[in-house]
Amino acid sequence: MLQIEDLHATIAGKAILKGLSLAVNSGEIHAIMGPNGAGKSTLGYVLGGRPGYEVTGGSVTFDGQDLLALEPHERAAAGLFLGFQYPVEIPGVSNVQFLREALNAQRKARGEEPLSGGEFLKLAREKAALLRMDMDMLKRPVNVGFSGGEKKRAEMVQMGILDPRFAVLDETDSGLDIDALRIVGEGINAIMRHPGKGVLLITHYQRLLDYVKPDFVHVLAGGRIVRTGGPELALELEERGYEAVA
Amino acid sequence: MSGESSVKDQAARDAAARVADYEHGWSADIEQEFAPKGLNEDTVRFISAKKNEPEWMLDWRLKAFRLWLTMTPPDWAKLNVPAIDYQDAYYYAAPKAKKVLGSLDEVDPEILRIYEKLGIPLEEQKVLAGVEGARKVAVDAVFDSVSVATTFREELKRAGVVFLSISEAIREYPDMVRKWLGKVVPVRDNYFAALNCAVFSDGTFVYIPEGVRCPMELSTYFRINAENTGQFERTLIVADKGSYVSYLEGCTAPQRDENQLHAAVVELVALDDAEIKYSTVQNWYPGDAQGKGGIYNFVTKRALCQGARSKVSWTQVETGSAITWKYPSCVLNGEDSVGEFYSVAVTNNYQQADTGTKMIHNGARTRSTIVSKGISAGKSNNTYRGLVRVGANAEGVRNFTQCDSLLLGKECGAHTVPYIEVRNPSAQIEHEATTSKISDDQLFYAMQRGLAQEEAVALIVNGFAKEVLQQLPMEFAVEAQKLLGISLEGSVG
Ligand SMILES: Nc1ncnc2c1ncn2[C@@H]1O[C@H](COP(=O)(O)OP(=O)(O)OP(=O)(O)O)[C@@H](O)[C@H]1O
Numbered sequence: 010m011l012q013i014e015d016l017h018a019t020i021a022g023k024a025i026l027k028g029l030s031l032a033v034n035s036g037e038i039h040a041i042m043g044p045n046g047a048g049k050s051t052l053g054y055v056l057g058g059r060p061g062y063e064v065t066g067g068s069v070t071f072d073g074q075d076l077l078a079l080e081p082h083e084r085a086a087a088g089l090f091l092g093f094q095y096p097v098e099i100p101g102v103s104n105v106q107f108l109r110e111a112l113n114a115q116r117k118a119r120g121e122e123p124l125s126g127g128e129f130l131k132l133a134r135e136k137a138a139l140l141r142m143d144m145d146m147l148k149r150p151v152n153v154g155f156s157g158g159e160k161k162r163a164e165m166v167q168m169g170i171l172d173p174r175f176a177v178l179d180e181t182d183s184g185l186d187i188d189a190l191r192i193v194g195e196g197i198n199a200i201m202r203h204p205g206k207g208v209l210l211i212t213h214y215q216r217l218l219d220y221v222k223p224d225f226v227h228v229l230a231g232g233r234i235v236r237t238g239g240p241e242l243a244l245e246l247e248e249r250g251y252e253a254v255a
Numbered sequence: 256m257s258g259e260s261s262v263k264d265q266a267a268r269d270a271a272a273r274v275a276d277y278e279h280g281w282s283a284d285i286e287q288e289f290a291p292k293g294l295n296e297d298t299v300r301f302i303s304a305k306k307n308e309p310e311w312m313l314d315w316r317l318k319a320f321r322l323w324l325t326m327t328p329p330d331w332a333k334l335n336v337p338a339i340d341y342q343d344a345y346y347y348a349a350p351k352a353k354k355v356l357g358s359l360d361e362v363d364p365e366i367l368r369i370y371e372k373l374g375i376p377l378e379e380q381k382v383l384a385g386v387e388g389a390r391k392v393a394v395d396a397v398f399d400s401v402s403v404a405t406t407f408r409e410e411l412k413r414a415g416v417v418f419l420s421i422s423e424a425i426r427e428y429p430d431m432v433r434k435w436l437g438k439v440v441p442v443r444d445n446y447f448a449a450l451n452c453a454v455f456s457d458g459t460f461v462y463i464p465e466g467v468r469c470p471m472e473l474s475t476y477f478r479i480n481a482e483n484t485g486q487f488e489r490t491l492i493v494a495d496k497g498s499y500v501s502y503l504e505g506c507t508a509p510q511r512d513e514n515q516l517h518a519a520v521v522e523l524v525a526l527d528d529a530e531i532k533y534s535t536v537q538n539w540y541p542g543d544a545q546g547k548g549g550i551y552n553f554v555t556k557r558a559l560c561q562g563a564r565s566k567v568s569w570t571q572v573e574t575g576s577a578i579t580w581k582y583p584s585c586v587l588n589g590e591d592s593v594g595e596f597y598s599v600a601v602t603n604n605y606q607q608a609d610t611g612t613k614m615i616h617n618g619a620r621t622r623s624t625i626v627s628k629g630i631s632a633g634k635s636n637n638t639y640r641g642l643v644r645v646g647a648n649a650e651g652v653r654n655f656t657q658c659d660s661l662l663l664g665k666e667c668g669a670h671t672v673p674y675i676e677v678r679n680p681s682a683q684i685e686h687e688a689t690t691s692k693i694s695d696d697q698l699f700y701a702m703q704r705g706l707a708q709e710e711a712v713a714l715i716v717n718g719f720a721k722e723v724l725q726q727l728p729m730e731f732a733v734e735a736q737k738l739l740g741i742s743l744e745g746s747v748g
């Protein structure tokens with residue numbers, strides 16, 4: 010479903026991704042672990058098409074389509090979702106307004122009918138309930154005044170509403186309390202564990218993987234995948250650290 | 256008496272004839288009701304004659320004109336205003352003469368078509384069709400300088416509300432007009448106001464009687480249409496004791512090469528316990544991306560909160576015009592009276608805006624709130640200029656001012672110029688100001704969720720302006736939101 014080959018990318022002229030290759034088949038969940046500064050978030054941004062992240066080599070295909078040729082919003086409409094490590098605040102714009110506009114923009118791009126206000130609210134309520142988030146939170150401006158954990162949970166509500174086919178979740182677990190971690194983990198399973206979908210789960214800890222069992226675990230270091238294994242690799246990493254394992 | 260008026264009529268006809276003979280082979284043919292280019296006393300007489308005005312009105316205009324000749328344009332605003340040749344403009348243009356109309360159905364379909372193209376909500380159609388529960392919006396449609404239709408007059412009449420073109424009001428309610436005209440904005444207030452007094456061609460008069468809540472929102476749509484036509488609207492709204500009215504003003508103009516001057520005067524009067532809500536969406540042609548053309552908008556808007564506990568709330572969304580010079584203000588004379596100013600001003604490309612408000616606290620315990628949101632893009636300049644003045648005898652005054660600027664791009668300017676003059680130590684004055692940019696983070700975040708860049712900009716800008724937009728009546732708010740996005744097209748990336 011997602012095919013990354015020999016990907017090279019720079020930020021401000023500095024090489025960050027240096028020949029990264031990775032393939033995710035539909036129905037699979039892959040975890041990516043790796044030391045700080047390794048390029049994990051960079052990979053997510055490059056997949057999302059963030060300006061300033063320049064691809065200097067390699068290719069990314071998404072269901073056979075050249076992902077890198079698309080604008081960020083076109084990638085979203087194609088079904089790509091990025092769960093941000095640091096979700097962004099948008100003052101004055103409620104989550105409801107933001108997500109309804111975003112969803113309808115995606116639907117329009119796909120040639121689907123827009124959702125009415127009522128239909129959207131029903132959907133939003135359902136997904137908020139799935140993540141045990143109070144509907145009142147969704148009426149507040151996007152991420153403004155949200156705690157770290159609330160922001161991460163809100164990201165997952167967004168994912169539920171937008172219903173992507175592929176999600177890159179960048180440290181969605183960091184900042185979550187113990188109960189929230191379980192709720193979010195179960196939420197990810199409910200939304201994304203599906204034969205037609207795929208997930209790249211970027212994380213530093215095994216704890217999220219207890220809930221969201223990965224099919225593969227990769228170690229990203231120095232801008233490339235240096236090791237790939239099954240779920241047991243994460244446990245090994247947790248025990249022995251990157252230096253010993255990768 | 257009748258002798259006098261026939262003398263006046265004769266004088267007016269003579270003036271019209273003189274003007275008519277000027278140049279361009281213009282004739283008094285009623286089909287072509289343009290006054291020739293240029294401005295002199297005869298132009299003033301011509302306008303007054305065309306409007307069938309009483310003598311006192313003509314005298315008032317002439318006095319204003321003579322005063323104007325001695326005045327100079329204000330130069331304190333942060334604006335670069337090209338020299339205006341006042342002789343190279345028309346001061347009176349009217350569509351073909353038509354009989355007085357009873358309803359919108361009778362309006363020239365061509366005019367209605369243009370309004371439709373401008374996206375003006377046709378709520379009035381629903382009401383005309385008798386749609387149950389349809390929001391009643393009376394439209395005093397002003398095409399060029401002449402009111403061609405006034406609807407719902409009957410219903411308003413039943414409530415005792417007077418909603419007329421100012422020309423009609425001068426004839427039908429001369430005492431009321433005479434009592435207040437020029438009392439809020441004196442003739443000599445400023446250069447543009449004086450000019451307006453001399454040559455205003457039409458506008459709106461509203462009177463809400465004691466204790467009446469106006470049964471519908473009143474709205475006037477202006478449109479500038481004729482080439483080189485100066486527009487000088489005049490609005491006077493008087494809210495009697497304990498009354499309430501919400502008035503909407505919106506306008507837009509088609510693409511045009513030539514600069515056009517617009518110098519309106521709006522006067523509001525609120526007596527004891529009266530409330531006036533005045534909302535504007537201004538979308539005049541801002542000039543092209545190179546800064547060519549566009550409207551010059553030099554407006555004087557002021558409210559007199561004369562009565563105790565009276566309240567006036569100005570809300571404006573300013574997206575158009577090449578140059579905007581506008582300070583809707585409140586003179587808070589009545590004890591416990593309240594003034595509010597909510598503003599969004601957008602400038603893009605080479606637009607310049609110097610806008611803000613004056614809150615003059617003369618009465619005890621008067622309160623004011625100022626919320627200004629300036630959005631600058633392109634090579635534009637956007638200035639907030641606000642005065643809060645507290646008189647020596649005004650005890651217990653409160654003011655809160657919030658001034659936020661949002662910058663899109665690196666070549667635009669945002670400026671905040673607050674003046675605070677407090678002569679009574681009991682006053683509580685708060686001023687907050689922020690300047691921010693649309694961050695790359697925000698843009699990418701919104702785009703990652705599916706919004707195209709321009710949609711993302713529009714969304715973020717609307718969020719920034721929300722406190723102001725939510726002051727607008729519902730249908731206006733939707734229109735204004737769209738407008739903000741449209742105004743900023745091409746401003747990022
Ligand atoms: N704008 C920038 N200019 C220069 N270097 C940058 C810029 N943005 C990121 N980097 C660098 O790119 C490298 C990769 O950063 P990235 O955020 O992808 O790391 P990460 O693997 O996600 O780390 P963490 O686990 O801490 O989240 C880091 O060394 C970072 O300092």
Ligand SMILES: [Mg+2]
Nearest residue numbers: 049050051094
């Ligand atoms: Mg990271």
